[in-house]
Amino acid sequence: MSSQSWTGRARRATLEKFKPEDLLPEEQPAYVASWVYVFGVATIAALVMLIASGLVLTLNGPAWWHTSSVGHYVNSVHLWSVELFFVFMVVHLWGKFWMAAWRGRRLATWITGVVAFMASIMTAFTGYLIQTNFDSQWIASEAKDGFNSMGIGAYFNALNTGQAILLHVSLLPLALGGIVAWHIILVRRKGVVPPIDNDVTIEGSSK
Amino acid sequence: MQLALINLNHPAHYFSFGPFAISGGNLAIIIAMCVIFIAALFIPFPHSNNFSQDDKKEDRK
Numbered sequence: 621m622s623s624q625s626w627t628g629r630a631r632r633a634t635l636e637k638f639k640p641e642d643l644l645p646e647e648q649p650a651y652v653a654s655w656v657y658v659f660g661v662a663t664i665a666a667l668v669m670l671i672a673s674g675l676v677l678t679l680n681g682p683a684w685w686h687t688s689s690v691g692h693y694v695n696s697v698h699l700w701s702v703e704l705f706f707v708f709m710v711v712h713l714w715g716k717f718w719m720a721a722w723r724g725r726r727l728a729t730w731i732t733g734v735v736a737f738m739a740s741i742m743t744a745f746t747g748y749l750i751q752t753n754f755d756s757q758w759i760a761s762e763a764k765d766g767f768n769s770m771g772i773g774a775y776f777n778a779l780n781t782g783q784a785i786l787l788h789v790s791l792l793p794l795a796l797g798g799i800v801a802w803h804i805i806l807v808r809r810k811g812v813v814p815p816i817d818n819d820v821t822i823e824g825s826s827k
Numbered sequence: 828m829q830l831a832l833i834n835l836n837h838p839a840h841y842f843s844f845g846p847f848a849i850s851g852g853n854l855a856i857i858i859a860m861c862v863i864f865i866a867a868l869f870i871p872f873p874h875s876n877n878f879s880q881d882d883k884k885e886d887r888k
C-alpha cells in the first residue's frame with residue numbers, strides 16, 4: 621500500500637540521495653582543520669549580509685540611501701559586503717583550484733562554483749547600474765556600447781534602468797541563491813576532497 | 828554629509844605598465860587577496876574536537 625504512493629517513493633528516494641548524516645555531519649577529516657576551508661562559509665556569510673542589507677535598501681529607495689545618514693550606512697554595508705563577498709569567493713576559488721577539488725567525481729561542485737561566480741558578476745554589474753548616480757549613468761552608457769558591439773544589445777540594454785533593477789533585486793539573486801544551495805548540497809553529499817598526496821580514492825573516478 | 832575617512836572625490840590613480848593599466852583600488856584589493864590566501868595556508872587553525880584523526884576514511888560516492 622504505502623509502497624504504491626508517490627509520497628512514500630519520493631520520501632525514500634530523497635532520503636537515499638540526501639542522507640541527513642551527510643547533509644549535517646558532526647565531524648570532518650583531519651585535513652579540513654585549515655583556514656583555507658573557511659572561505660566557502662565566509663562567502664556565504666557575506667552573501668547573507670548582502671541580501672539582508674539589500675532588502676533594507678529596497679524598502680526605502682534611492683532618495684533615502686543618497687540623502688540620509690542611516691541610508692548611507694545601509695548602502696555602505698551593502699557595498700562592503702560585496703567587496704568581502706568577492707574577496708572571499710576569489711580566495712575560495714584559488715584554494716579549490718590549487719587543491720584540484722574537482723577530483724573524485726566532484727566536477728559538478730566546481731561547475732556550480734563557476735556558474736555562481738558568473739551569476740555574482742552579473743548581479744554586481746546590475747547593482748552598479750541602479751545606484752542612480754553619475755557613476756551608474758557613466759557605467760550604463762559605456763557598457764551599452766560594449767554590449768552592442770557584442771551583438772546582445774537587443775536582449776540587454778544597459779540603459780534600461782527598470783530592467784536592471786528587476787534583474788538585480790529579483791531574478792539574479794534568486795538564481796544565485798539556488799545555485800549556491802546546490803553547490804553546498806553537492807559538497808555535503810560528496811564529502812570534502814582528500815588532499816592530493818593522500819588520495820586513496822581516485823582510481824576509477826574522474827580525475 | 829559625513830566626512831569620509833579617505834577623500835575619494837577625485838579621479839582614480841592608475842598604475843600603467845606599457846599597454847597594461849590598473850587603478851590603485853583594484854591593485855590594493857588584488858594584493859590583499861594574495862596576502863589573505865598565503866596567510867590562510869600558513870596560520871595554524873585552532874584545535875577543536877570536530878575533526879577525526881583518520882585522514883583516509885572520507886570519500887563518499
Ligand code: HEM
Nearest residue numbers: 657659660661663664716721729730733734736737812813
Ligand atoms: C557564491 C559563491 C560560493 C559559495 C557561497 C561557495 C561555498 C562553498 C562552501 C561552503 C564549500 C565547502 C567549504 C569549503 O571548502 O570552503 C565549498 C566547496 C567548494 N567550492 Fe565553493 N562556493 C562559492 C563559489 C565557488 C567557486 C567560484 C568555485 C570554483 C570555480 C567553487 C568551487 C568549490 C569546490 C570545488 C568545492 C568542493 C571542495 C571539496 O569537495 O572538497 N566554489 N563552496
